[in-house]
Amino acid sequence: MTDTLVTPLGPAPTRGRPSGTAKGGAGLFRLTPTSRLGLGVALVWFSILVLLPLAAVVGAAAEGGFGRFWDTLTDAQTFAALRLTVVEALLVTVVNAVIGTIVAWVLVRDQFPGKRVLDVVIDIPFALPTIVAGLVLLSLWGPQSPVGINIVNTRQGIFLALLFVTLPFVVRTVQPVLIELDADVEEAAASLGASRFTTFRRVILPSLVPAIAAGSSLGFARAISEFGSLVLISGNTPYQTEVASLKILKFLEGDNQAGAAAVAVLLLIVAIVTIVILDLISRRVARRG
Structure with missing residues (x-):
């Protein structure tokens, strides 16, 4: 016997299988013709803009084999440029996480003359x-x-x-979350005897951490790849103020595309690892609350 029930409207769906799905669960991924077209366009567009260029860079880095790739990255001058870039980007990310959150809090929770002007000025580094x-x-x-x-x-x-160039990232990711936070929850915590610090740590911060992590990830990725503003400021002195993006330019000017690609691939790996770590931290903090 089956577990199908007969009702006045016909047989009821079998328990344990979503209505309208095919055997084996294939119906779970059934797409309408419009959805298929949209998915196809999205995948093609993403591949052209992101996947194919990334594959080309990885391929260029692998041209000379792993030995040449490793020699490029362990070269003293190249390693100094990479270390300076990553260290400065991490320091900037920490500062942005703190100051950006404070700025977002002031813009959302406080009223003061010139608030609208400040809100517009923050986006200038984007423009x-x-x-x-x-x-x-x-x-x-x-x-x-x-x-x-x-x-x-x-x-x-x-x-x-x-x-300067990463200022808006944390501010703009934290602002919408602060706007959507229910003030009644904070008032309830205060009525139960929680201090302002405890309310912030246990009620507000868990909601903000994912946004802070997202903005910090974007800012870090922008920082390690920054080029334009550093051309005039850094001086590009080897072992002192030479950053990774300018080192890539030197490799290209010296007709060493494999070396430039090797540095680019390492920066990509560092960015991905940092984004994953920040995401894991934000999930853990938000879960613990």
């Missing part, structure tokens, strides 16, 4: 071409600085340039 961002920083902090401070060809200059 400016990066080479223009470098020129802006050079005008204020360069050899002819009106305030008498020159940070060109220093690590401080690199740090400031990366802060």
